[in-house]
Amino acid sequence: MALQISTLQISATNPEHPALLLDLPWELPLEEWPERYLVPLPRGISRHVVRYARAGDEVLAVKELATRPAEREYTLLRDLDRLGIPAVDPLAVVTGRRTAGGEPLETALITRHLGGSMPYRSMFETTMRPSTMNRLMDALAVLLVRLHLVGFAWGDCSLSNTLFRRDAGAFAAYLVDAETGETHTTLSRGQREYDIDLARVNIAGELLDLEASGALHPSVDPVEFSAALAARYEELWTELTRQSVYPADKRHYIDRRVRRLNDLGFDVAEMQIGSTGDGERITFLPKVVDAGHHQRQLLRLTGLDAEENQARRLLGDLETWMATQEDYAPGDPAGARTEVLAHRWVREVFRPAVRGVPLELRRNLDPAQVYHELLENRWYLSERSGQDVGLDEATRDYVERVLPGQGPAAG
Structure with missing residues (x-):
């Protein structure tokens, strides 16, 4: 939505925002905004003037820059x-924007302040331990891969x-400056390597600055x-x-791969599992998805309502099972044929x-959790034996060996 008053024009994603933004002093350069409009939050280093301001209940980050790069960055951030x-x-x-005397002012790009986030220099006000820095770099690597x-x-x-931003015992990294970004259908290896080389040089320089100021742990080598x-x-x-290509009787290898991806901080769905021409091997290419994806997809395909981790596991089993069916049509995961197979x-x-587990032994477990535990037992037995033991054997072992050791059923 765009709102224009005289020469001032506010283009916003939300129809409510232009009216809120009108109260800010756009006729003043950002460096001269009065304190009553500003919010005292830590700011990172920027080539542009950046201030935090309040508009209604929102805390905003306001950045001054030329019109074309401002509009381009706004579009890129919306794409992301x-x-x-x-x-x-x-x-x-x-x-x-113009001053009271009619002099032109730079365009302002407005983003929402990311609550609970910190620029890296604020995090180094007390010397950060190398183990914490490793988690910080892990978060940045994850962000780059996702981009x-x-x-x-x-x-x-x-x-x-x-x-x-802290994320339990780890960190989550957020892109805050997209001014130099470009979107493509896919990136070549050269484009990716260029980004990585720039990151390596930039980060080494930033850590050297911290070292010179005494804010870097003495055991940390900025270049390394x-x-x-x-x-x-x-x-x-x-x-x-x-x-990856796996033998059909080694289906637990797929589960092992998914577990590794989860441990690395990625969710997986639509695994593009498809049998090879001889029908004896399965190819596997994972995709990264947003939180809650598995719950929604499982409910849509099967009508089963499960927690996210349960849904992830059930969908993985469904995908693997479908790849073994003669009437499976890979490449159309949202198609009608897939829904028929899912219900089958x-x-x-x-x-x-699930019915293979006696009702009196299930305690208070819901069906999705029972099946999840059966798959866990199948994976354990398959890893131990070196080949897929099958669901029937996993269910029998679960009933005879696992459940008796978990105590009586809940009343």
């Missing part, structure tokens, strides 16, 4: 938002252009540490994008397996 990439939320672009998977070349990856980011990125990229899986695989 639609793709579910961790980045600051674009709210508006304000053009046509590259959707075809976004950052062009200026650095600690300064990233915000970090920045090189470690590139190694972590390659590890993640390879694990996420390599296509519920009828022929899921329900018989």
Whole structure:
């Protein structure tokens, strides 16, 4: 939505935002905004003037820059938002700004302040331990991989252009500056390597600055540490994008691969499982998806309502089972044929397996959890024997060996 008053024009994603933004002093350069409009939050280093301001209940980050790059960055941030990439939320672009005397002012790009986030320099006000820095770099590597998977070349990856937010015992990294970014259908290896080389050089320089100010742990070598980011990125990229071929009787290898991806911080869905021409081997290429994807997809395909981790596991089993069916048509995961197969899986695989566990032994477990535990037992037995033991054997072992050791059923 765009709102124009005289020469001032506010283009916003939300119809409510232009009216809220009108109260801010757009006739003043950002550096001269009165304190009553500003919010005292830590700011990172930026080539542009940036201030935090309040508009209604919103805390905003306002950045001054030329009109074309402001509008371009606004568009790129909206694209990243639609793709579910961790980045600051674009709210508006304000053009046509003029002083009270009629002098033109730079365009303002407005994003929503990312609550609980910190620029890296604020995090180094007390010397950060190397183990914590490793988690910080892991988060940045994950962000870079996610950007590259959707075809976004950052062009200026650095600690300064990233915000970090604590995520349980780890960190989550968010892109905060997309000014140099470019979107493509896919990125070539050269484009990805260019981004990584820039990141390595930028981060080494930033860590050297911290070292000179005495804010870097003495055991940290800035050059070696920045090189470690590139190694972590390659590890993640390879694990996420390599296509694997497994023998049909080694289906637990797929489960092992998914577990590794989960441990690396990625969710997996639509695994593109398909049998090879001889029908004896299965190819596997994972995709990264947003949180809650599995719950929604499982409910849509099967009518089963499960928790996210349960749904992830059930969908993985469904995908693997479908690849073994003669009437499976890979490449159309949302097609009608897939829905038919999914309902057949519920009828022929899921329900018989759950019913194979006597009701009095299930305690208070719901059917999705029972099936999840059967799959866990199948994976354990298959890993131990070196081949897929099958669901029937896993169910028998679960009933005879596992359940008796878990105590009496809940009343």
